[in-house]
Amino acid sequence: MKTEIVDGLLTLFYDGSELYNSELAEHEERSIALHQYLNVTGEPYHPYCWDEDERPLVKKLEKYLDKRQSWEQVIVLDGVEKIPSDTFTGCFNIQRVIFPDSLVCIESHAFSGCNSLTHVKFPMNLEYIEEHAFDACDLASVFIPESCRWIGSNAFQRNDNLSIFHVPQTIRLHAEVIKGSKLMKYAPYFRQTEQTNNWIKNINNDDKHSLHRLCSSFQPTKEEIFAIIQEQGIGAFKAKNNVGVTPSEYLKENPYAELTEIEISRHYFLNKLSF
Template sequence: MRIQTEEWRRFIPGIRMYRGKKTFFYNGEILWEGDLFWYHRGHTLIYDKEERKSWEVVIVLPGVEVIPESTFFECRKLKTIILSDTVRRIEDSAFNCCMKLESIKLSRNLEFIGRLAFRWCEFLTSIFIPPSCSEIGDEAFLYCTRLLIIHVPLQTRLGNCVIFGTALIQTINQLVDNDILNNWIRNINRAEEYALHRACSSFNPLEEIIHAIVKRQGLQSLKKRNFIRLTPMQYLEANPYTDIEEKKIMKRYILDMMGEIV
């Protein structure tokens, strides 16, 4: 689900159908109180548990800077999260146990992701962390069993067991020290031979850079697999911050080559 910038102006807080899905337009309210880690010891505010379990999309409205602890804990039908670029912090367990969650578009100005923030989001397959994010807490993506595509900036501090139990960590097939693992996460596509992977998995993919690499390496580079068996196009297709398509890259490459021949 893509939202144009001008659309934000029309949104008001509350729950309603939007593009055929039950959508919660969130304005920063406190939705939970009590013990924020153990679900049965706290209780909901404003919306009861059954209502929370019916939301399919959460759109965080402009002006919201913090997603408080456990705000969307166990919203079990939630599939899509879109954060406005004003959001700077996602606190502990904010989206814990959103088991159907498939797609997250993070704020471009996000600075912090708390402990267990996205634990047990079992349908999540990709996450792209912005350069502004300085820290990701312990076990933030614990047991996101389908999570394979993850872009983390080099400067982001990673806690313990950030990706434990994910599809990505299964590609290692061995136990490694936490510091070694965190360094590996940051450097998956750093080798020069994976320049196209790096460009397509970046937080802001640029068509000019992608075209320059494809022109240098040839069309076969679009299908080249890195050591976790992913192609550049798989990164690009999963990236929520771009609408660049493979056919557009191929068309530009072919036209460029024809121009050189002529």
């Protein structure tokens, strides 16, 4: 797999290979515990200290970690159908991930602990997101395609800033998918139950939120948005839904929207002037 600088970020072009080393990962936890102990106490010895015969393992671990922490962006190559479990777990410098339309499944813990991850572009044909896949990332908005069948438990939990979570009506959401997110502060139930999951799927489903629905849909069309704006006026972009998000915010965060608010405003005022 090659890496190169793309948009100022060190980018891994991922080909579907197994990247996670479970054996080294166990030693990684031990290494973190040791460093935390030394930093707090300043003492040179701790039961977790490496023995002399473990020096080769230490070098191997350092090389493994340095490589994983160097990646800042992941572009998954076309043809890859799944991201295996734990593939990028703990890669805390990854900021963006772009998937090809060939991808069908993101397995458990695939990106968990990627706490710099702020942007994910999901594929058109995605069907499954397994449990804890994006646990403890930093996503503020998520747009799931209509093809997705289910999302596993805790898949997006501990994304503290997550306030836009658009999912298709037909999807099955498992337990506490977005636990600990900003959006859950507005939920009518304390825990993410089936009722809460239905609330998440229906936030913008009544008639007064027709513009919200369009701007948050997976691929909003210009023609439909233009039609609603001409009817409701350009001020409709400022109307908040019951979690305090405007259609304008949906549109800005939606990576599948092919138009900007400026284009829509220009179209609206030009039409007004033509009458």
